[in-house]
Amino acid sequence: MGERPSTRAATxxxxxxxxxxxxxAGTYPGRSPGGSFGDAVYYQPFTVLGPxxxxxxxxxxxxxxxxxxxxxxxxxAALVLGYLLLVVEAARFAGMG
Structure with a gap:
């Protein structure tokens, strides 16, 4: 609450x-071994769409x-983590096809 407005975006x-x-980390390599990607989107949208x-x-x-x-x-730090996660997710979805 006492944070300056200029650091709120970074935080x-x-x-x-x-x-x-x-x-x-919670969705990889998949929690339901028998389910499909469509089942995961229907039942757990945040864990699939969150990344x-x-x-x-x-x-x-x-x-x-x-x-x-x-x-x-x-x-x-946020940019490094964000771009790295974006690349990892793109590779993950490219490998699904």
């Missing part, structure tokens, strides 16, 4: 990127945090 980006990695939604949001907020003066280290 948000870092939280989103860490949350994205936690969701990714697709959270990295772009972390990247956007990370760039906003880099543009502002405060929170540059947090924004850099």
């Amino acid at each position: 948000t980006a870092l939280v989103l990127s860490i949350l994205g990695w936690l969701v990714f 697709l939604i959270l990295p772009p949001l972390a990247i956007v907020f990370g760039h906003l945090g880099m543009r502002r003066s405060g929170g540059r280290r947090r924004a850099t």
Whole structure:
């Protein structure tokens, strides 16, 4: 609450990127061995769609945090984690086909 407005975007980006990695770790290599991808989307939408939604949001907020003066280290860490998760997720979905 006492945080400066210039560091809120960087903090948000870092939280989103860490949350994205936690969701990714919870869904890989799949919790239901007998289920299909469609079943997972229907029954667990956040665990499937979370890694697709959270990295772009972390990247956007990370760039906003880099543009502002405060929170540059947090924004850099969030950008590294966000881009890395985006590449890992793209490779994961490319391997599914």
